[in-house]
Amino acid sequence: MKKNEVYIFGPSSSIAEEISLILNSKNMKVRWVGSIKPDWARNSKDAFYIVDYDSPNFLKECNEFINEIGNVVFLGSPIQQSLLHNTSDVDIDRILRGIIANPIKLLLRIIPNMIKSHYGRTIFIGSSIAEKGVVGSSIYALAKSSYRNLVKSLAREYGSLGLTFNVLNLGYLGKGMANELGLKKRQEFLNRTSNEIPVDTKEIGEWIYKIIESKSLNGATIELDGGFI
Numbered sequence: 001m002k003k004n005e006v007y008i009f010g011p012s013s014s015i016a017e018e019i020s021l022i023l024n025s026k027n028m029k030v031r032w033v034g035s036i037k038p039d040w041a042r043n044s045k046d047a048f049y050i051v052d053y054d055s056p057n058f059l060k061e062c063n064e065f066i067n068e069i070g071n072v073v074f075l076g077s078p079i080q081q082s083l084l085h086n087t088s089d090v091d092i093d094r095i096l097r098g099i100i101a102n103p104i105k106l107l108l109r110i111i112p113n114m115i116k117s118h119y120g121r122t123i124f125i126g127s128s129i130a131e132k133g134v135v136g137s138s139i140y141a142l143a144k145s146s147y148r149n150l151v152k153s154l155a156r157e158y159g160s161l162g163l164t165f166n167v168l169n170l171g172y173l174g175k176g177m178a179n180e181l182g183l184k185k186r187q188e189f190l191n192r193t194s195n196e197i198p199v200d201t202k203e204i205g206e207w208i209y210k211i212i213e214s215k216s217l218n219g220a221t222i223e224l225d226g227g228f229i
Contacts, residue, residue: 001070001117005029006212009053009103010076010125012038015173015201019075020046022205028212031065034076054078054098059105069110071121071212074103080140092139099143111158118162121212124151126169128225129189148221155219164218166211171199171225194227 004027010016011032017040023030030046037048051061053076059066078098080087107122114120126148130141147167154165172189190196207224211217 001068001113001119002029003070003119005031005068006071006073006121006208007031007033007065007069008073008075009033010074011041011048012036013076015204016040016075017044018201019205019208020044022202023209026209028209033062033065054094054102056097058097058102059109062106062109066106066109067113070114070117070119071123072106072110073123073125073208075125077125077144078140080137083135084138087139095139096143099140100146107154111163114163115158115161120158120163122151122154122163122165123208123211124165124167126167126221128169128171128223128228131169132192132228151221152219159218164211164214166217166219167221168204168207168211169221169223169225170204171223171228173199173201189228192229193225194229197226199224199226 006023006028008016008019008030011034016032016038020030020032024045031049032041032046033049033051033053035050035052037050041048049065052058055061078095080091080095082091103124111120124147127141127144130137130144131148133141151165151167154163158165172193190198203224207222211222
């Protein structure tokens with residue numbers, strides 16, 4: 001376990017490359033875990049592990065590196081773009097497994113090693129948009145919003161042992177899922193953001209680094225959303 005290494009689940013996220021650049025500039029070694037190696041990775045010095053993030057066999061696929069994790073960021077997750085009555089049982093299971101069940105199962109495996117080392121940083125990437133209510137995201141919102149209370153309990157359980165658990169809630173990014181929205185919907189999101197501009201994605205990497213470095217921040221939810229309402 002090395003304090004300057006961070007394992008991030010979700011290399012195919014639209015913000016992954018920028019996070020990589022920021023963390024590399026801070027002399028952090030980034031280890032990406034996801035179901036594909038994205039195009040941007042061709043010119044990256046980061047390590048990449050191919051693991052199906054929302055698979056029932058998720059933990060077995062993580063055996064190669066699971067004992068090395070000291071800093072972990074749960075960035076990638078299945079998304080939803082359907083009304084509840086149009087969402088299949090398969091999609092519901094996939095979303096809940098990818099956002100809640102698999103991260104929790106991984107923590108069950110890595111927390112004992114963190115306790116032995118008296119060190120551990122866990123960061124969940126949440127969604128201010130999901131918490132405020134968006135049409136077609138009910139299961140996604142249910143799963144993402146659970147992080148807020150989860151980290152409070154984990155901080156109480158393990159804070160005295162040198163472990164921290166925090167949430168970084170993101171607002172409207174103007175990329176990724178936003179590219180699939182129509183102009184009217186994108187403008188609606190901007191209008192709901194107090195500064196009427198998308199979140200600066202470079203700040204996401206900066207905040208991940210700040211949370212990793214902090215000994216005092218624990219059980220917190222940071223709203224990096226431009227005042228999304």
